[in-house]
Amino acid sequence: MGTPTSTDNRGAVTARIPGSKSITNRVLLLAAAAAGTTRLDDPLESEDTVAFRKALTDLGVEVTVGQGSWEVRGTGRGPSGPARIWCADAGTAARFLPVLAATGEGEFVFEGSAQLTARPLGPLVEALAELGAGVEPGAGGGLPLRIDARGLSGGELRLDSSTSSQYLTGLLLSAPLMRQPLTVSAAGLVSRPYIAMTVALMRTFGAKVAEVAEVPPVAPAASAASAASAAGSSGGTVRVEPGGYVGTRIRIEPDASTASYFFAAAALTGTRVTVPHLGRDSLQGDLRFVEVLAKAGAQVEIEADSTAVTGVGPLRGGFEVDMGDISDTFMTLAAIAPLADGPITIRGIGHARLKESDRIAAVSGNLRALGVRVEDGPDWITIHPGRPAAATVACHRDHRIAMAFSVLGLRVPGITLDDPGCVGKTFPGFHEELRRLFGEQAVSTAS
Structure with a gap:
């Protein structure tokens, strides 16, 4: 800008x-979960990112907005309820933040606009229940979503990722806060480059993430197509170790x-x-x-x-x-x-x-x-x-x-x-x- x-x-x-929405919202969550303070330079200021930022403050995270930068004081752990979180139209908020909430303690209710309420959450709801959260979706299977949080166990999951990669991203981002390693096999994974982005950002914050060959590594734009093609279409498996994150400073690319x-x-x-x-x-x-x-x-x-x-x-x-x-x-x-x-x-x-x-x-x-x-x-x-x-x-x-x-x-x-x-x-x-x-x-x- x-x-x-x-x-x-x-x-x-x-x-x-302006800055990348995908990177801005991922970094916001990583910063919230990290120990210490993170500075985001050139973040995107838009309806979706402001909704995500406000949702984090409703979860008890301190965010300071400056001129061309935001500072997030991370908690180093999952949030404490009760809390009611408004996601507006932001699909990333509805798919990333419930997992973060489930790593904490207490009751959380996630709500959003009519447009967002109509979007599916089924694979995420099933995964959270399998990992040990109490989960109650709305009448349509999505929002409003009620989470009874008592920490997440980790373990092994098979996740339907044929309709969105955001379910996998949501699980991966909060995996370092789980009690045990999380291994997710993503069946039918779509939008693969977003998972490569997620993994790269997690590593920037100190996470230990292991990928098998099916998930393409972060690749320069000129060769990303060949990397995705070589990965095949069956999906991918990612393993994340517990241990949390450490705050850092990061510039958000356009x-x-x-x-x-x-x-x-x-x-x-x-x-x-x-x-x-x-x-x-x-x-x-x-x-x-x-x-x-x-x-x-x-x-x-x-x-x-x-x-x-x-x-x-x-x-x-x-x-x-x-x-x-x-x-x-x-x-x-x-x-x-x-x-x-x-x-x-x-x-x-x-x-x-x-x-x-x-x-x-x-x-x-x-x-x-x-x-x-x-x-x-x-x-x-x-x-x-x-x-x-x-x-x-x-x-x-x-x-x-x-x-x-x-x-x-x-x-x-x-x-x-x-x-x-x-x-x-x-x-x-x-x-x-x-x-x-x-x-x-x-x-x-x-x-």
């Missing part, structure tokens, strides 16, 4: 991308999922967009989205501490791509795909139907409303070349739908959003930044 704009006669710009919209905008408009501090050693698998843009004809440069994408001609289509490991960016590709010179098929994204919205249905419906030919199935979508017409995009209260179609709006005049404010979940300043870089081409934010 705060990086000045740079432009030249080739249309080169530097995008100001959010790669958010950067995808600006990289796609570069490919679409013939601009060069650079994102500083997001380079080849990034913890985020979603940086691999630039590899997909390269397949679509863009020029991509991944340096040690930055990534740049340049649009060098019409988008190329006529290919299929599996985006299961980077499904938060599939909507970015799908939204701009109508302007490619051939059809684009995206596969491996069935779990995206269980996010803030049914994202496959939401993308398909909006593209059809714009006059684009689309076919879709349980875990795939095909977008054909077309001439999108002006229409109002139904955001479904989903920040990623709003941001993805805003990129298409740079080339299709008259696209508007029915809920432009939903971007506040991860990037409250998104529309302003898009307008700063691309001027009047940016979509109208009038509802």
Whole structure:
């Protein structure tokens, strides 16, 4: 944040991308569980991260908010109840924090918005019960979730991870606070790079984590695809030793999922967009989205501490791509795909139907409303070349739908959003930044 704009006669710009939501919320929990104080530099300030931070304070953790940094005074143990925790729309809060609470003592009740209450928690509920917590889910199997905490035993678990990697992440993050080692076999694991991120951050805080070959190690963006491919599709097993965490200082890198919209905008408009501090050693698998843009004809440069994408001609289509490991960016590709010179098929994204919205249905419906030919199935979508017409995009209260179609709006005049404010979940300043870089081409934010 705060990086000045740079432009030249080739249309080169530097995008100001806020901190990673995924890293910010993981580090918040790790800092809370650690002994000592942790400083987060450049954390993301958004609806989801503020909700997560507030939830931690409701669990008794002291967080001091400064200019461009947060300090967390860790407890070194699980929290004490009773406490009632509001998760708002934050799926990470609903899936990570109940495990932390269960490592403590007392009664905890987790609640959230109607949208979050509709999202599943079944595998996590079953795992917590097996580890020794008293767990009472709501009528739909999710929130409101009541935890009767008396510490967690650890042991061996088999976890259904076919719909979300967040269940596994939630268990791993709090595993060092359990009484015995925790070994989790994650069946059908999706979104594998997020587990690599989680493990790397746990090790930064001093945890002892052992992985078997099925879970890919943290890999630079340029080689992450091959690592995930080599891992196979059966799942993975992770073992975490007890022993707690130690506080540290960590800088939060820019959010790669958010950067995808600006990289796609570069490919679409013939601009060069650079994102500083997001380079080849990034913890985020979603940086691999630039590899997909390269397949679509863009020029991509991944340096040690930055990534740049340049649009060098019409988008190329006529290919299929599996985006299961980077499904938060599939909507970015799908939204701009109508302007490619051939059809684009995206596969491996069935779990995206269980996010803030049914994202496959939401993308398909909006593209059809714009006059684009689309076919879709349980875990795939095909977008054909077309001439999108002006229409109002139904955001479904989903920040990623709003941001993805805003990129298409740079080339299709008259696209508007029915809920432009939903971007506040991860990037409250998104529309302003898009307008700063691309001027009047940016979509109208009038509802």
